[in-house]
Amino acid sequence: MPRIGVVGCGYWGTNHIRTLSGLGALAAVSDHHPGRADAKGREFDVAAPSFSALLADPDIDAVVLALPPHEHAAAALEVIAAGKHLLIEKPIALTVPEARQVVTRAEAAGIIAMTGHVLRFHPAFEKLLEIVADGTLGPLRYIHSHRVGLGKFHAENDALWDIAPHDLSLILALTGENPVSVRGEGAAILEPLSDFAHLHLEFPGGIKSHVFTSRLNPYRERRLTVIGEKAMATFDDMAPAEEKLALYRHRLWQEDGGWQSQMVDPEFLPLADGMPLTRELEHFIDCIRTGTPPRTPVSEGLAVIEILAKGTVRHA
Incomplete structure (x- = not known):
């Protein structure tokens, strides 16, 4: 089972946290507000590191980004640079050049990079x-x-x-x-x-x-x-x-x-x-395990942008 960290402990991030915990894949949670991450970490019995510490952890295989949309692109590029697989919520960026950069970097890194189009x-x-x-x-x-x-x-x-x-x-x-x-x-x-x-x-x-x-x-x-x-x-x-x-x-x-x-x-x-969210995260996990391209790659996120x-x- 891949070990997955969730970055963003707001409403939708909490849904990811709860679902990944139920699937046995949740490894860590992180948030700009350490107190909020600590509370979620205690609730789901996982670590609550900073974003940089989460990316530096070799035991974390993948990251789910559930941040305010204007933060998605920059955070995604850091996840990709760290060599982690990525599921990024929609919209993946707020400009076409930013979205295109996410797609280009992910393809070059050879990681699974998926857009959170849950429907x-x-x-x-x-x-x-x-x-x-x-x-x-x-x-x-x-x-x-x-x-x-x-x-x-x-x-x-x-x-x-x-x-x-x-x-x-x-x-x-x-x-x-x-x-x-x-x-x-x-x-x-x-x-x-x-x-x-x-x-x-x-x-x-x-x-x-x-x-x-x-x-x-x-x-x-x-x-x-x-x-x-x-x-x-x-x-x-x-x-x-x-x-x-x-x-x-x-x-x-x-x-x-x-x-x-x-x-x-x-x-x-x-x-x-x-x-739908359970089925989406099960698909993400399966893609990580098998190397199969995701149904909703970041290139689809770019097309939407x-x-x-x-x-x-x-x-x-």
Whole structure:
């Protein structure tokens, strides 16, 4: 079992700590605030060294970075320089040059370097990928995502950078392509940074997509919709477990010079068991053990950053 250290003991870092401890892979925790790291170390019975001491420890095989996004790139370069395998939370950087440097250094070092796009490991999304691959939906034509809610206002990130990486990683996996066209729209209500953001994407194969994000919305929605020529599907992360992935076989046909439709009830598809974060960390551990390239490499994190940079709207 690889010995893994977690850097960052905030909300999401604590989830990593708890999950890795349950998997028997947690070796150390670290944080800018030593008192917070000490508390987590005592709670999970592991060491709580400084970041530099953790990197210098030859018994640490890998590092999970769960820091504020503006600290990710610099910390990742230190992890890579220390020769440790790396899982870095999204976004992996706040500029394209920084993200590209992380990718280049990781490739040169020959380490496992993975982006924390946790929804790629959600059983509902894995099943969605399966029915796309087997032709159930037919050729894809359109994908749209809505990820909206209230709160989580960050001084460094607007709604686009904070929220959209989740859905962009899913869309990139579904299309298997990088977009040829990216157009962004945004609205700043409370701060100069956008509280609402809308991305329009076009892909080489003809698929079109849009992503809508908001942190100033009166209700929560976490829904990805995929439109194919034969059927449609939705991945609704707010739905009950047994209804998260719905398949719609609505009928469409031409008659009397126009399009006709017939709606049918959705089919809720059975899903595998397991929490997305557990499945993600199990995958990271397996990649370290076997040398298999990760499903969500840092190059995918770079592709997401490139889309975000093109779609960012600047406000005065």
